[in-house]
Ligand SMILES: CC[C@@H](C(=O)O)C(=O)SCCNC(=O)CCNC(=O)[C@H](O)C(C)(C)COP(=O)(O)OP(=O)(O)OC[C@H]1O[C@@H](n2cnc3c(N)ncnc32)[C@H](O)[C@@H]1OP(=O)(O)O
């Protein structure tokens with residue numbers, strides 16, 4: 001059901017410092033900061049030859065990554081995003097298998113302008129999974 005790895009997300013305490021490190025130390029193609037108020041985060045995408053890295057920083061008081069950064073103050077890998085051809089079919093199949101789809105199960109529009117959903121990390125070997133419509 002899952003296809004390409006769209007991105008690996010890293011929650012970071014200092015977005016500018018992390019972006020500078022990927023650009024200047026690692027020599028990567030680093031995009032501009034992008035506010036995503038519907039998701040409570042600001043993101044910076046780093047484009048690699050075979051996938052992307054998404055740097056995440058909290059936006060607003062109720063950011064879903066606040067608790068993660070409290071537990072991991074230096075930052076850390078936050079989620080993996082896999083592409084699916086049909087996000088509604090994927091959601092329904094996963095729910096039928098007993099996996100917890102986060103929120104009310106209605107896809108939100110993600111950072112690439114496409115529908116996304118999240119799956120509970122406790123149901124996927126301790127890894128928060130994002131699905132994005134291909
Ligand atoms: C920009 C848009 C979009 C895109 O297009 O790319 C994005 O990527 S938005 C990214 C941010 N959005 C989200 O993360 C939305 C989904 N997340 C959530 O709904 C919540 O963060 C959560 C996963 C349900 C966790 O909620 P929280 O309030 O933090 O609950 P807990 O702290 O109680 O966590 C419960 C349990 O799960 C562990 N956990 C939490 N987050 C992660 C994680 N990222 N990876 C692995 N494990 C995680 C947490 O440690 C708790 O475990 P225990 O302590 O053992 O109970």
Ligand SMILES: [Co+2]
Nearest residue numbers: 009054081130
């Ligand atoms: Co993401």
